[in-house]
Amino acid sequence: MEWYRNLYASDSIAGKVNRIKWKINHNAGMVSVYVIAFPSNPNNLLDIIPARELMQKSYPKRNMIIIGLAKGYQDAMELVRRIIDETYQNTGTVDVRAYLKEGRGSL
Numbered sequence: 001m002e003w004y005r006n007l008y009a010s011d012s013i014a015g016k017v018n019r020i021k022w023k024i025n026h027n028a029g030m031v032s033v034y035v036i037a038f039p040s041n042p043n044n045l046l047d048i049i050p051a052r053e054l055m056q057k058s059y060p061k062r063n064m065i066i067i068g069l070a071k072g073y074q075d076a077m078e079l080v081r082r083i084i085d086e087t088y089q090n091t092g093t094v095d096v097r098a099y100l101k102e103g104r105g106s107l
Contacts, residue, residue: 001025001054001061001062001064001065001066002064002065002066003021003065003066004065004066004067004068004100006100007021007066007067007068007069008036008067008068008069008079008082008083009068009069009070009079010068010069010070010071010075010076010078010079011075012070012071012072012075013033013069013070013071017069020033020051020069021069023051024051024054024066027054027055029052029055030051030052031052032071032072033050033051033069033070033071034048034049034050034051034069034070034071034072034073034075034076035048035049035051035054035066035068035069036048036049036066036067036068036069036070036076036079036080036083037049037064037065037066037067038064038065038067038096038097040060040064045080045084045094045096046067046080046083046084046096048073048076048077048080067083067096067100068080068083083096084096086099087099087100
């Protein structure tokens with residue numbers, strides 16, 4: 001599991017990002033936190049994953065790149081909308097992976 005350098009965060013957790021990252025990295029329980037990651041299925045734009053699922057040993061985290069954190073599912077949906085909107089505004093496409101790799105900073 002990797003963290004995107006210019007991590008997106010919803011407004012509700014903006015001041016707690018480092019603490020939340022630490023908890024996720026150390027398998028501490030996080031009830032209402034969701035991570036936004038590059039999709040495991042190439043037909044999707046992004047994945048929204050409850051952080052509590054990442055605690056499972058069998059969860060496939062090996063090639064996961066987390067690009068955002070949000071508190072609550074609604075905030076996660078809004079953050080995904082914001083990322084896709086920003087991508088479209090700057091590139092005219094919805095290729096989030098290419099935009100984040102080339103435009104906003106390195107993975």
